[in-house]
Amino acid sequence: MEEPSQDRxxxxxxxxxxFLRGDSSSKVHQPxxxxxxxxxEPSIKEVDFFAAKSQPYDLSHDELNxxxxxxxxxxxDGDDKTKTQIHRLxxxxxxxxxxxxxxxxxxxxxxxxxxDLQRKVLLARQTQVEGLHKQHESIALExxxxxxxxxxxPATTLKRLSPDDVDDRDLHRGSPKTPRLDQSKSTTNHxxxxxxxxxxxxxxxxxxxxxxxxxxxxxxxxxWRKYGxxxxxGNPCPRAYYRCTMAVGCPVRKQVQRCAEDTTILTTTYxxxxxxxxxxxxxxxxxxxxxxxxxxxxxxxxSNLHQxxxxxxxxxxxxxxxxxxxTSTIATxxxxxxxxxxxxxxxxxxxxxxxxxxxxxxxxxxAFLPNASxxxxxxxxxxxxxPNLFGPQAPSRxxxxxxxxxxxxxxxxxxxxxxxxxxxxxxxxxxxNNNDNNKVDEKSGGSSNGDSxxxxxxCTTFSxx
DNA sequence: CGCATTTGACCAGCGC
DNA sequence: GCGCTGGTCAAATGCG
Numbered sequence: 001m002e003e004p005s006q007d008r009x010x011x012x013x014x015x016x017x018x019f020l021r022g023d024s025s026s027k028v029h030q031p032x033x034x035x036x037x038x039x040x041e042p043s044i045k046e047v048d049f050f051a052a053k054s055q056p057y058d059l060s061h062d063e064l065n066x067x068x069x070x071x072x073x074x075x076x077d078g079d080d081k082t083k084t085q086i087h088r089l090x091x092x093x094x095x096x097x098x099x100x101x102x103x104x105x106x107x108x109x110x111x112x113x114x115x116d117l118q119r120k121v122l123l124a125r126q127t128q129v130e131g132l133h134k135q136h137e138s139i140a141l142e143x144x145x146x147x148x149x150x151x152x153x154p155a156t157t158l159k160r161l162s163p164d165d166v167d168d169r170d171l172h173r174g175s176p177k178t179p180r181l182d183q184s185k186s187t188t189n190h191x192x193x194x195x196x197x198x199x200x201x202x203x204x205x206x207x208x209x210x211x212x213x214x215x216x217x218x219x220x221x222x223x224w225r226k227y228g229x230x231x232x233x234g235n236p237c238p239r240a241y242y243r244c245t246m247a248v249g250c251p252v253r254k255q256v257q258r259c260a261e262d263t264t265i266l267t268t269t270y271x272x273x274x275x276x277x278x279x280x281x282x283x284x285x286x287x288x289x290x291x292x293x294x295x296x297x298x299x300x301x302x303s304n305l306h307q308x309x310x311x312x313x314x315x316x317x318x319x320x321x322x323x324x325x326x327t328s329t330i331a332t333x334x335x336x337x338x339x340x341x342x343x344x345x346x347x348x349x350x351x352x353x354x355x356x357x358x359x360x361x362x363x364x365x366x367a368f369l370p371n372a373s374x375x376x377x378x379x380x381x382x383x384x385x386x387p388n389l390f391g392p393q394a395p396s397r398x399x400x401x402x403x404x405x406x407x408x409x410x411x412x413x414x415x416x417x418x419x420x421x422x423x424x425x426x427x428x429x430x431x432x433n434n435n436d437n438n439k440v441d442e443k444s445g446g447s448s449n450g451d452s453x454x455x456x457x458x459c460t461t462f463s464x465x
Numbered sequence: 466c467g468c469a470t471t472t473g474a475c476c477a478g479c480g481c
Numbered sequence: 482g483c484g485c486t487g488g489t490c491a492a493a494t495g496c497g
Contacts, residue, residue, distance in 0.1 A: 226470055228489060241488070253488095 221282030247276030
């Protein structure tokens with residue numbers, strides 16, 4: 001107990017510069033001093049000024065004694081007082097610096113610890129998801145091996161089994177930077193064989209906007225380059241394919257097609273997320289895709305959804321189609337396998353009543369949410385505020401108001417969302433059995449239906465993959 | 466001349 | 482296994 005105070009005294013003495021004067025008297029009698037004795041010395045009052053100014057803890061006692069003894073031995077030396085004060089302040093300054101340094105170090109450690117914990121949490125989540133991936137992959141791999149043992153040479157087998165098989169195919173196809181959507185539907189849909197950025201099963205978001213427009217495309221603030229045009233089955237209007245040219249390698253695509261029944265309705269489908277900064281005029285639409293991706297990502301971390309989306313049954317083109325009463329529904333959530341789909345209708349006339357902004361999650365019954373903890377991110381995602389989905393440019397403000405009003409007032413939206421999410425969770429084919437009336441069908445169902453070739457008559461489709 | 470668009474060909478998945 | 486369909490590529494073409 002005595003040792004620390006003695007050391008402190010010695011340090012204080014050294015800092016005070018006493019030793020330089022060769023006056024050993026103070027130092028000599030210090031060890032004999034006790035704190036109790038110190039308080040009895042009348043000279044404390046003289047140095048109390050210093051102590052009160054900058055000494056918050058008990059170090060002051062010994063140091064004050066030290067100063068007092070010095071003052072006593074050096075009688076009324078004013079210079080000594082000043083020097084002592086200066087040294088005293090220096091000492092305090094150093095101590096504060098050290099304390100500050102320690103606090104900074106502590107803060108760094110805490111921050112690092114926090115980040116480390118965060119990383120571990122994310123890693124744990126990812127591991128959980130990948131575990132499910134690998135379950136499916138191992139099954140698929142075994143099937144593939146069996147097929148390859150029968151049909152292919154060892155060289156091709158080796159190549160097929162290599163982790164780069166998807167990329168290789170892309171290279172052979174001449175599109176290394178833009179993996180095709182087909183691949184996500186095909187045997188590679190498990191995704192873990194692709195590069196890390198593409199490993200997420202829902203690396204792209206698809207947002208399809210149906211709106212009345214006379215223009216060939218909707219001005220969404222991005223730069224697009226047309227790379228193809230096809231005649232889609234059941235629709236006399238050709239479908240145009242665009243890719244984002246704002247950055248090299250941006251994976252975002254969009255498809256533009258007019259509705260067969262009403263050529264004034266333009267369907268614009270966005271896929272993927274931009275990998276580059278966007279101009280303000282484009283951030284709204286990008287926020288839409290991000291929101292869709294975020295929603296899907298939230299659901300993807302749940303095993304049910306993940307299994308559903310990566311399971312072979314889910315990849316069949318008919319396993320996710322639902323009955324949406326789109327004739328009166330502005331926004332629905334659907335899925336054309338393996339893409340869950342939200343459907344919005346921006347073609348209806350705006351309703352007079354305009355309720356306040358609504359969170360999408362407010363209309364999802366809790367029982368239908370894939371995972372309460374995961375879906376919380378949706379609730380906290382301001383991008384899912386539907387009125388924020390579109391910017392000032394396109395679609396028009398009326399459309400936004402239409403969406404807002406209709407979603408708030410249309411009970412079918414709740415039912416549609418519930419049906420869609422429950423399908424996502426369940427992922428069973430039985431979900432498709434009795435929903436032929438108002439099926440949202442982009443592929444099989446719709447392709448065979450001349451009335452609704454690609455998208456329902458009055459729906460805007462948000463889908464993600 | 467450079468860039469964007471057009472258009473036929475190609476590829477892969479899926480259903481029959 | 483074959484044909485259909487959707488999606489993409491890339492050479493040809495058009496435009497400023």
